[in-house]
Amino acid sequence: MGLNWSDIDNLAQELEKRYPETDLSVLEHDELRKLVAGIDEFDDKTVPDDDTMESVIRAWIYIQFPEEPEKVGSGNID
Amino acid sequence: MAESVTSWKSAGGNNPDHIGGNGYEFSYTDGETGEKKTIQVDYGSLFCDKKQTGYDCFIPTLPNCDDILITHGHEDHIGGIAHLMNLRRKELEEKRARGENLTIHCTPFAREMIKKDLQGNGIPKEEWPVFDIVEPGKPFEVNGFKIEPFAISHSIPDAVGYVIESPDGTRMMTTGDFKTAQVPLGQGWDDKQIAELAKKGIDYLFIDSTSSIQQGETIGEAEVKTGLKEILKQSQGGPVISGVISSSCHRLHTIALALAEEAIEREQKFREEGWPAAEPQPRVMILDGASLLLARRAMNACGYKLEDIIKKETGVDIKIVASNSKTAHRTPPDQRFYVCTGTQGEEASLLKIAEGRNKEISLDEMRAVGGEDMPIYVYDLQSCIPGSEAKHQALEEKFKQAGCKTYFPSRYKPNEYTVHASGHASAGDVAKICKICAENSPRPTMVVPIHGDPQQRRNVMKIAQENDLTACIFPNMVEMNSLGNKVISWEVADKSEEWIGVNDLNNDFRRPYYMYDKVEYDAETKQRIKTDTYKYKKAPRKPKEEENADAPKEEINETEKKNVSARKKAEPKRSEKDDAKAQPKADKNNADVIAQEVMKRKRAKGK
Known part of the structure; x- marks a missing residue:
């Protein structure tokens, strides 16, 4: 069964395998769609919304930089 | 009425x-x-x-x-x-x-x-x-x-x-x-x-x-910029590695602005010395750490694109890239200004660099390119948070042992440079x-x-x-x-406060499995008592996955759960030490006992 936009984690892993040097701090959604379309197993013709694409990028970022999200608030920051 | x-x-x-x-x-x-x-x-x-x-x-x-x-x-x-x-x-x-x-x-x-x-x-x-x-x-x-x-x-x-x-x-x-x-x-x-x-x-x-x-x-970012420029002047001939809290977006702007202004001043000095005119070349700002990348995405989404803002403010083009990008790898070490997560010595970018575990930033690689004698500067641009003193100090010590020049501002005494504003x-x-x-x-x-x-x-x-x-x-x-x-x-x-205790049974931020307890906190004795466990419906999952795919092992299989329960009954009484270890695990029966005890105490107090 092919990958689709709801397979957030699997998509992120496939993207990292293929494009490890991608700068995700600035990756545009149009570019992401092109990269995803280049994955052989990807089989989804629906148009994803911005939040779905951000979810994929977020999951991908945590593969590139495996560290816990910073807990930021006045309890631990000025 | x-x-x-x-x-x-x-x-x-x-x-x-x-x-x-x-x-x-x-x-x-x-x-x-x-x-x-x-x-x-x-x-x-x-x-x-x-x-x-x-x-x-x-x-x-x-x-x-x-x-x-x-x-x-x-x-x-x-x-x-x-x-x-x-x-x-x-x-x-x-x-x-x-x-x-x-x-x-x-x-x-x-x-x-x-x-x-x-x-x-x-x-x-x-x-x-x-x-x-x-x-x-x-x-x-x-x-x-x-x-x-x-x-x-x-x-x-x-x-x-x-x-x-x-x-x-x-x-x-x-x-x-x-x-x-x-x-x-x-x-x-x-x-x-x-x-x-x-x-x-x-x-x-x-x-x-x-x-x-x-x-x-409280001082503003303008003072931080002055301090940062002073410290940049002392940091020639080698890369700078800095630590910043990711959502401190104003600080990211201050860094970018300080780099741009420092480049302009350097260029002016060259001209005064008779060198031919050239465009100011600021150091490349290289981000390392998931939270920083996400913060930058949020900034861009809200119209705070730093490159554009700095260009408008100074006329200088500044490059801001992620540490895994080709641009970052191709930048000569002495032109790099790293901005990293982990200002308090937690398991994040800075500590990984200090211990040689960061896959994108290596002190050895930089020295191999820039020379063994090349200075490497490490600056924490966030003051130490109370409670993190030991980790903060240990982090600085590790960089010093690795031959880096460090500046980690103190929270408790006057600092030479102002690099943080509350x-x-x-x-x-x-x-x-x-x-x-x-x-x-x-x-x-x-x-x-x-x-x-x-x-x-x-x-x-x-x-x-x-x-x-x-x-x-x-x-x-x-x-x-x-x-x-x-x-x-x-x-x-009530004299005691009521909170909801959040416990990720998986201890994995990528696949959390939450348990929520009602917790009473007595501000006088500083005692926390779990009085109940919240029941909640888990988030729906895709049909091809099991409903409890994220659950920790002991939660998945009902049969196994019953077996564990049976084994527990057969086991001898547990020591206090064992109980302390098991505390994070949800225990409905225990919660019930505690809830009854709390009610008893409340009744005794006449509540």
Whole structure:
């Protein structure tokens, strides 16, 4: 069964395998769609919304930089 | 006929010992109909040490309304929202079916931070709340309350305070976390705007007390830029590795601006020495760490694109890239300015570099390219947070042992360079807002210090009184009732505080599996008692996956669960040490026993 936009984690892993040097701090959604379309197993013709694409990028970022999200608030920051 | 009453309650945020877990409820009860309308300001998490408490964090009791106003995007103000979506899933599902929604009223940057939290905590998009974007200076109405958001300055962009006008005309100003120094991104504090709001009358002024024991006014990013440029002048011929808290977006701007200005000044010096003219070449700003990349995405989404802003401010093109990018790898080491996560020595970018475990940044690789004698500078651009002293010091020591030149500012003594500015109001800032209200409000204003320990709140009260305002301190769990600008009563709900303990049984931020406990905290004895466990419906999953795919092993298989249970019965009595180890695991039976014990104690006290 092919990958689709709801397979957030699997998509992120496939993207990292293929494009490890991608700068995700600035990756545009149009570019992401092109990269995803280049994955052989990807089989989804629906148009994803911005939040779905951000979810994929977020999951991908945590593969590139495996560290816990910073807990930021006045309890631990000025 | 009963009189209509406006109420304010602190569900969290006025804690005796820790700052955090902010949640403030504003209500109005109509004397004629008895109808009660409620809105909430902030719903944040209270950080804690899991080894000590058995919990990842605590959140205030669930808001009793469907409208939450958010002051800014720090976790101690928004961190409860994702958990709220879990705990109220069934009820919110039914409401959505009726066309009703939980609405979060917030600025764009806070929305980006909340979305990041919702994604990270596995809340399906279909369940997300509705976001109503607020804009400073543009009033709106929620549930019978008139709301006027106003810009304030803080360490994160788009922070706001609110004036909340109850249906009976009571006007309450809540500052959120604030300082009065100017901020480089977005709108910030404006004396005139505060004065205009005060002219319409402020009955109650809820003030952030966190830094109120510091004298003077809190410094702004302009001073940080000066300090940063001084330190940059001392950092020639090698790479700079710096640590920054990810959501301190103003600091990211300050770094970029300092790099650009330093390049301009360097270029001017070359020209004065007779070298041919060339474009200023600032160091390349290289980001390392997931939270920093996400913060940059949020900044870009909200119109804070640093390259464009710096170009407009200085005319200089600055490059900002991620550490894994080709540009980062191709940049000569002495042209690199790394910005990294992990300012307090936690398991993040900086510590990994110091220990040679960072896959993108290697001290050895830089020395192999730039020469063994090339200096490497390591600067922490965030002061040490109380409680992190040992890790902070150990981190600096590791870099020193690796032959780096370090500058880690102290929190407790004067520093040579100013590389950090707090986001909170010092005594001078508190005095400023009190003075504005005293001079402009046509009716008396009562100050209620919030968001600080008791000493900090007492100091705000003192400052308020020095500025001819009345002031009163309320702890958590107190409901204050007022008629117009007169407090008519306040009720202490209980001596002990009630929190929701959040426990990720998986201990994996990528696949959390949450358990929520009702926890009573006695501020006097500092004892926490679990009194119950919340039952909640898990988020729906895709059909091809099992419903409990994320659950820890012992939760997945019912048969295995029964076997474990049977084994437990056969086992000899466990020692206290074993019980301590097992504490993070949910134990319904234990919770029941504790709940009964608490009830017994309460009855004994005559409650």
